[in-house]
Amino acid sequence: MPIRRAAEHEPIARVLPMLSVPHLDREFDYLVSAEQSDDAQPGVRVRVRFHGRLVDAFVLERRSETDHVGQLGWLDRVISAEPVLNPEIRRLVDAVAARYAGTRPDVLRLAIPPRHAGAEKAQADPPLLPVIDPVDPAGWARYGGGEGFLAALRDGRAARAVWQALPGEQWCDRIADAAAAAVSGGYGVLAVVPDQRDIDALWQAATTRIDPAAVVALSAGLGPSARYRRWLAALRGHARLVIGTRSAVFAPVERLGLVIVWDDGDDTLAEPRAPYPHAREVAMLRAHQLRCAAVIGGYSRTAESQALVQSGWAHDLVASRPLVRAAAPRVLALDDEGYAEERDPAARSARLPSLALRAARAALDNGAPVLIQVPRRGYVPSVACARCRTIARCRHCMGPLSLSERDAAGAVCRWCGRMDTALRCRRCGSDAIRAVVVGARRTAEEMGRAFPGTTVITSAGDAVHTEIEPGPALVVATPGAEPHVPGGYGAALLLDSWALLGRQDLRAAEDTLRRWMAVAAQVRPRGDGGVVAVVAESAIPTVQALIKWDPVGHAEAELAARSEVALPPCVHMAAVDGSSDAVSALLEHAELPEDADQLGPVDLPPGVRRPPATEPGEPVIRMLVRVPKDEGLGLAASLRHAIAIASARRDQEAVRVQIDPLHIG
Incomplete structure (x- = not known):
């Protein structure tokens, strides 16, 4: 074997090995041979021998000396x-x-995609x-300060705004305008959107303003070669606009x-893998580090975005109230009680008050499609006893029972x-059942009976329609699956509102308004006859925010309410x-800030995935640790240190730590 020469x-x-063990998250020094010297530069991928096995690593720096003894x-x-x-x-x-x-x-596994050798060899001219x-x-002139905002982007100034998109606004066109303004000034642009449909819409709008060779789209659906090739186009400076889902923020x-x-309230922007970052927070960190411009946009507004405005970090980018009223559809709130008293048989079969039914018929008569939003897909996703209203559950696992079709031989457990x-x-012995929540397919069946001869389109689950042709039709869709219609819908009906508003979730009201406004924004303005009917009590603040089209006021109230009870x-x-013993041991090792409050323990909230290291039948608890706003980094540092101690000891079970999780329980 030839002798190596340094x-x-x-x-x-100095390298950082890609190890999954928390206490080994540190740098290690290795010798570089003369043959490797030219290639082993900071930022490159290398392979090193660590504890007898080969692992991947990144070179962080080259040095003349080491502080390693040995x-x-x-x-x-x-x-x-x-x-x-790169740095x-x-x-x-x-x-x-x-x-x-x-x-x-x-974090590096989220930020840098796996290497593909063929993609690295490909070259492209910028x-x-x-x-x-x-x-x-x-387009931007309709918003207060919009033209000045575009000028600031062109000049490379750190203009930061929370943008309230007008109802009916083609959001992808406005983002494409903003991106083109920044690119024309010689700057790069990064746009993060929730899903592939949004990527496709923004790509189409952006490439009418920017050379397609300078635009790349990154998403999880791409193959390894295509994703890495597009990522390299950004790294090498060939791509001036990068559009992608949550991981593209890096x-x-x-x-x-x-x-x-765009639409920072969407759950898909929260990373489900450790350390569970939210794309909005990473984007704001990046804008702060680089002193660059930042925009958070949406038809509605989250409490987190409103907090950025109230802190002065970002400015409001909103239209005047007369413009909002002119662009918004008419919104009607219809109490969902008393369907049995309706005299209209078609209204009873469609689960709609007569007023909503008349609005739908008027839109269809005018040749416009009608959108019906239901919270759940399927036929009848949840059933209960017709006598005592007890939820029907599986005898084997206690999971919820559902009906898959009208003449099903029985109910099927969803678990x-x-x-x-x-x-x-199991409580009263009755064999009569009733629907708790009616799904999209059952709703489509009911609407077909209420509107005979009208085309009914279902968009939910695996059968999602991206766009439909204009013309009279009933479109039944679940939240997020609403098809786009050129010219907009004539009316929208929002059913089973209690299923969204009644969830035991900190963000239930905020998320419900976001889903409603996403639908209402696709309805024609009131001047063109556009109507939105929400089956809910008008006194509910979330319903009032929809009627007045006031997402900013709703976000302000939501932020004030959370401030009163000290919530994120x-x-x-x-x-x-984690398990009770593991959680207790971790918090014992954590030197928490003096102002920290420990809340709990409680059982792991329903719907939250179990930590990977726990056994299937093992009880899992959740402890919450709360600190003031300025102690966030201190809290994270103390928990990070405790995780490293637990990892080094190897005799303690692993726990899952999430900072500011999207759903607390």
Whole structure:
């Protein structure tokens, strides 16, 4: 075996191994051979031998000296000479790990996609003039300060705003205008959206203003080669606009001048893998580090976005009230009680008050489609005893029972899949059942009877329609699956509102308003006959916010309510999940801030996934740790240190730690 000779200049590489063990989240020094020296530069992928096995690592820096006592090992090999971990992304990774009490390797797995050798060899020439036409400011001029905002983006100033999109606004066109303004000034743009449908819509709008060669889209649906090739286009400076879902927030956009997050209240923007960062928070961290512009946009507004406005970090970008009233449809709140007293048989069969039914018929008569939003897909996703209203549950696992079709032989458990052909209430013994929640397919069946001869389209689950043709039709959709219609819907009916508003969730009201406004924004203005009928009591504040089209006021009230009871975003909160012994041991090792409050323990809230390390039948608890707003980094640091101690001891069960989880319980 030939003798290795160390590099003459800076023969030591300080690397970060990609290990999943929290207490090994630190740098290690390795010797660089003369043959590896040219390629083993900061940011490249390498392979090192660690405790007898080969692991991947990133080179963080080259050094002339080491503080390690003892003999250093050699770099095994340089996997690729492409410096994929640039200083900007490295700083962001460090900040996200510190913010969310995570490890840098876990964040790096989110930030940098797996390597694909063929993609690295491909070369492309960057477009010389990426902006096709000058940006028309007319769209943004409808918002107070909109034209000045575009000018600030073109000049590279750190303009930060929370944008309240008008009802009926083509949001992708406005984002494309903002992106084109920044690109025309020589800056890169990053746009983060919830799902693939949004990526496709924004791509179509952006490529009419920016050369398609300068725009890349990143999403989980891409294959390894395509994703890595597009990611490299951003790294190498060829892509000036990057559009993607949550993980694209880490994309290495060159000379980043604008970060955009659309619909930040969508659950899909919260990463389900450790350390569970939210794309909005990562985007704001990035904008703060780079001193660049940032926009959070949506038809509604979250309490977190409103907190940014109240703190002065961002400004409101809203239209005047006369413009809002002119663009919004007419909203009617219809009490859902008393269907049995309705004299209209069609109204009873469609589960709609007569007023909503008349609005739907008027829209259909005018040749416009009608959108019906229901909270659940399927036929009857939940049933109960018709006599005592006790929820029907599976005899084997106690899961909820559902009906898959009208003439089903029995009810099917949504948890274990077993069928119960002899339903009988476990409390009163009755064999009569009633629907608790009616799904999209059952609603479509009822609407077909109420409107004979009208086309009924269902968009839910695996059968989602992206767009439908204009014309009279009934469209039954679940939240988030509403198809786009050129020219807008003539009317929208929002059914079973209690299923959204009645959830035991901190964000139930906020999320319900977001879903309603996303539907209402697709309805024609009131001047063109557009009507939205929500089956709910008009006195409910969330319903009032929809009627008045006042998402800002609703967000202000929501933020004030959370401030009174010390809930995020007015404080920082950590959720610690695991067995009772493991959670207690972790909190004993954590040197929590003096102002920290410990809340709990409680059983793991329903619907929350169990920590990966726990046994299936093992009881899991949740402890909440709450600190003031300015103690967030201290809380994360103390929990991060405690996790490392527990990891090093190896005799304690792992726990899951989430900082500011989306759903507290």
